[in-house]
Amino acid sequence: MKFASSTNVDVKKNIFIFILLSFILFFFDRSDNKYLKNVRYIINDTIIYSSVIIKSPFNFVLEASRSITNFFQKNDSTVDRNKLISLKNKVESLKNENISLSLQLENLKKITGEEIYKYETLQAKVLLYKSNILHETIIINKGENDGIKVGDPLIKNNILVGKILKTNFNSSHGILITNINSRIPVRIGKQNYKAIIVGNPKSERQLNLEFLPKEYNFEDGDLIYTTSIENIMPDGILVGKIKLQNDDEYVAKPLYDFTQLDYLTVVRFSK
């Protein structure tokens, strides 16, 4: 039988102190205090890059086992397959760029006064991908030192993948558009219906359209693309597609490939 020892009393005291300290730290961090912000950046960068180093042997073993499995499963040369994937990506990217530019051009015609639609982009490597009960977070290897700001769009093959949620000095956290906390202003189809796109809590491969006009008339295959309302996002980045199911029912689906989130492009979009 255990009796209350001085160590146990110490532990009880420490639990209380640490819970109190955690609450203070939480509210302090939430308040976005500028002194804590810099400390947080340094801590986050250190932890993220240490985690990448520690994780690398595990990832190597995992990748090696996948390569071996692939080698025995298919006779195709891996090099050829990689080249094919790379070319497919390039074609996809050019196609989407074409659609995106056409949309921008069309939109430009409607707007009085010219706007500059050229944004600086930055290639970033996805360091970590975490999916927890809250959200799917992507950590990229570019941060505030590279000019990245919160809210900057993340694209792949000219398709919107997500946006920057938090920045550090040399890394950033991003969330995917399929997340319920990601809200992006969009326009849909030729009619240019305006709406806000958010993740669908029931299906991660679908999107919800909020604030859609009461009377809308979608066509199958209508494209969804970003709009620059209130300067939150650049105009004309492809987001998804409308798929009609019945006369009144539709499904909005994201266009990006979930399996290819190794490298992303950050659009440096200063508000």
Place this chain on the structure above:
Amino acid sequence: MISFLYRYIASLVLLITVLIGSINLEIMGKQISYYINLQLILIYLFKISNPNLNFGKGFYLFLISIVNDSLNGLFFGTSAILYFIVFSVAAFQSSIKLRSIFVSEWISFGVSLILAYSVFFGLIKLSGEDVILSSISINFILTLIGYPVFWLLIINLFMKNANR
């Protein structure tokens, strides 16, 4: 070296689960951490199986929670609150028991999880984020169901010589 490892094994295992939690091992398109909270199971089990274990008087537990918050993009302190809730319930449970009764330990783990997830829900709402209740429920249920598996592993293999 062995005594060093034995002394810090709980903290090391916990740290490793946090660090390698982002390995791309997926089940139905989601990482394992989406389905089960390994850290909460481990904290509870380590404390229950060895009442003298204190994670460096709680300091290592606090450090590990900061690592977890950083990797998950959470506000600092969020994981620490959950960890210490589960740790305190485990400490209380291990101090009142005369002998190990699996069912009572499992129930008290369930109670600690309800407490921890309720606080987590509140903290996330305070952060201004929406939470999918079904995701939290799935994680809660699978963490509770997963407890016996880890109990078998840790109690019977890992902590055989622990002071019980």
